Amino acid sequence: MHQVAIIEDDMDQARLVASWLKPYGYQASLFISAELFLQAFDEGKTFDLLLVDWMLPGISGIELMQHLAQFQNRPPSIFMTSLQQDDDLARALHSGADDFISKPLNKTIFLARTHAVTRRQQLSSSAQSAHLPFQLESTSFSLIYNNQRIKLTASEFRLMQLFSHSQGTLFSREELADSIWGDTQKAHEGRALDLLISRLRKKLQGLTPPLGELANHYGKGYTFEASHPIHESS
Known part of the structure; x- marks a missing residue:
């Protein structure tokens, strides 16, 4: 309850x-x-x-x-x-x-x-206490890594929160849409989820050295594999 x-x-x-x-x-x-x-x-x-x-x-x-x-x-x-x-x-x-x-x-x-x-x-x-070499700063919707700061949208920030708490976990499109928007229909309506994933992947790829991989498992969903063990600030 x-x-x-x-x-x-x-x-x-x-x-x-x-x-x-x-x-x-x-x-x-x-x-x-x-x-x-x-x-x-x-x-x-x-x-x-x-x-x-x-x-x-x-x-x-x-x-x-x-x-x-x-x-x-x-x-x-x-x-x-x-x-x-x-x-x-x-x-x-x-x-x-x-x-x-x-x-x-x-x-x-x-x-x-x-x-x-x-x-x-x-x-x-429920996630295990992982320690990755980046911070998620909720006050500014920023990801901070290796003296680099990238600005995220609210949806991108929520997506990184989800992946940081459960790195390596395979999330279906429906689970991602549910967690981000509270609406599983967005997993299949238009390209909202695809565009969100694409924008976030592009921002992560701009970091050096590589932070990790946001991987698409065709027909199944997405995982995030960080290069190292995530810090999150409030």
Whole structure:
């Protein structure tokens, strides 16, 4: 059973979200403010996922994320907000959130994105502690290697996070699309995944000495084999 905190001042919305999640193994605790959540967090209450409204009374959702960023054991988080601009998405992710869902919430999209964030966290937690000679800097979406820094898009960054936690693991196209976008259909719709892989491979190939290989296993999926044992910074 996944423990999820829903931090939302609209209790009708919070209860609706909790009812959507319950059949999928999520037990929800509802908090009407960030202050009440922080009280529970400080008392040792643990959660597997945070669903955070951006516009909260008192401490805002962004301020809450910035506060939690100092804790190594902070759970993954998703913003729920009516804000929809690209700058808002960037601000949410840079504050430490793992994803951003626009209101009004669409049930299908909401559940898919929640599943994707939870799955990424499970892969991260279950992976063996590898030590590779590069860093993933989430505050700037950068990969740092051998005194070289390359800027990644949010999707490229998520892809490298996935591979860094599970190097050598073969991921199908559906698994990659699910983990990156929360939508397995993107594995076959257009060329979004192919273009993402191609752009990331090109950036990695520009590093010296070679960092590793992003390999396509025809008809099966992709693996990443690093040249050495991955560091990840927060």
